[in-house]
Amino acid sequence: MLCLVYVFHGVPLSDLWEAMRRFPVIPMLATVLTGFVAYAVMGVRLMFMNPEGHPHLAFRSTFCASLVGLALNNVLPAKAGEIAKAVWVGRDHGLSLNTSLGIVFMERFFDVNVLALLSLWFLWEQGQVKVMSLFLLCLAGGWGLLFLFRARPEWAHFWERLPLPSKITNFLTRFTLSLVEQMSPRRIAWMTVSSLFLWLFYALQTGVCLNWAAGLGFSWTETVAVFALSSLGMLLPSSPGAVGVYEAVMLTALTAYNVPRDLALAVALFAHMAQFIPVTVTGGLVFLLSPRNKIPQLSPAAVD
Secondary structure, X not given: OHXXXXXXXXXXXXXXXXXXXXXXXXXXXXXXXXXXXXXXHHHHHHHOOOOOOOOOOOHHHHHHHHHHHHHHHHHOOOOHHHHHHHHHHHHHHOOOHHHHHHHHHHHHHHHHHHHHHHHHHHXXXXXXXXXXXXXXXXXXXXXXXXXXXXXXXXXXXXXXXXXXXXXXXXXXXXXXXXXXXXXXXXXXXXXXXXXXXXHHXXXXXXXXXXXXXXXXXXXHHHHXXXXXXXXXHOOOOOOHHHOOHHHHHHHHHHHHOOOOHHHHHHHHHHHHHHHHHHHHHHHHHHHHHOOHHHOOOOOHHHHO
16 A cells, blocks of 8 residues: 555656556557466476476466466465466376475476576666675575485475474475475476576566557666566565555656656556456456366365
8 A cells, every 4th residue: 555655646647647548559469468478488387397207287277277376366365376376287187286386386486586687687787796696695595405405305394393383384394395306407407498488578578568568768778677676576575466566666667767757657557457457357267267176176284
């Protein structure tokens, strides 16, 4: 709510509407279409994350699961869409919940790594070399810890010795073990390439929005910097779909490049709507129109 107050403060709605009316229709549609190409790439990435000895996952299932997961993340708290995505893929391919959760956890882990690289780009652009070095050290430490757990899986049970509720420590243990099980050389190579390709389309969507739809004429370095900062804003604890938070971060990034506040808010609103509304409607329809036995329903034990 505070973010929404911040972004709309001092911007008359008439000026905002006038700024949005100037966006041409075809570039707006291209922005939405580029997003769906990215979702298809997400489905392809998931196809080749099958467990060792299993056939590739079906694209129809992984694409639908990705759409449903994104849609539920936009309307439910706590990233509930990720659990639904794991159950969806698991039921379609006869995988255990731990295995399918490990696949989804690996996806998210590599997405966070790409976001970390984007943040390094932003820090480099801002000349924050010391902060960037500290960030790199933390990132390397995280990878080192995962490889340590990969070599000694029994060490992952150290979570159970922490003074935390047993449900939390058991989840952390299962999370760690399911993640390190996915860390084969083949899987890491595939996830690195496919994740970079996926986020290239996300960046392209932002570029189409900024330079074609809004006509800001940003250079590619400025476009990537705005994309990096707005993407990092999605990681902040916030409302489902980052409503308000995304607009605040995007507005801050654009006004830093001397974009007028009313135009910057119009761009931020359209960029978010292009990412939020189409996939939420499409994923919701996929969820509702699928057979009942495909709709994710977790047992009490699985929820625990």
